[in-house]
Amino acid sequence: MLFSLLFVTTNFANKYVLSILKFTYPTIFQGWQTLVGVVMFRALVSTGHLDGLLHGKEWHECALWLPGMMFFLISIYSGSKALATLPIPVFLSMQNMSLVFRATADLIGYRKIVSVYTYVMMMMTLASALAIAKTDPQFEPDGYLWICVHIVSLGVFEIYTNLMKGRLKLRPTERLFCCYFYSVIVLAPCSYFLGDALEAATFPYLYFGQFYVGCILSGVLGMLMNLCAIRLHEANSSHSFLDISTVQSIAKMFCAATSLAFYDMSFSSTFNLFLIVNMLCTFGFSESSSHWRIQQESQMNHSKSDQNLETSLPWGLDEEIPAGLKRHELQQDMIRVQMS
Incomplete structure (x- = not known):
């Protein structure tokens, strides 16, 4: 529930700044959001709410995560550009196409193909997303690009994260902090070289309080949403209903539905149908893949426990062998007594 609330409010705050106020300078907007994230990280560490970041970590361990930082930066930059022109339901529905990369990540991680039902849900999600773009009454080529x-x-970021499992020594919070810090370093000079800093100086709402409130809320809520997602992902190991992909699909449906009351959007009957199909199929895919993933992890854990049991008990569970060993030890003691 908390994640869904943070997800909705974060998207609403971003949409308000990008579309209503038309602050379409992603290097500055995303640079501000990631800067807020870095400051909040330091504040949470200082107050003891988070463990120390990057303590005892070598530079090459952080360098191994550099491709992930780059894909994170590209995803937030392009997402900001897309959300500025696309309605929230369309943005979220098209974002569901990243399920292909998620299925690929599962294939790489578990070396098994997902179930038939999951595959069908994924194909229907892709087909409905393409149909949404085809029937969109407010089609914006730049937004879809x-x-x-x-x-x-976003998909490559998820695949790379799965590939680095077991090799990357950074905790999820440390990876997120590195992504934020890297984004601030890159976006700060880019805002000048790309001209966003000069154009933002003429922004008509630059001295309006609602602009600053929207920017602050977008940064703070986005940071809290990411931390909540990390907590949910950590809790997923023992509870299938807490799977982050399932919770996120529910949050997307709730966000898309509630956005209609706050933002204008043109509809058609077929367009509405494809939106609904896309959201429902995404939920079906997330629910099915989470159960499939838990089954695979349980099988892997059972196989590892069996191997450990065989290693620790090479004689099996036979009760007669320890008795035989005791008789053998008595015979050895008798031989030693006779020799002495």
């Missing part, structure tokens, strides 16, 4: 970049970067 940037959402494609966002989908690819």
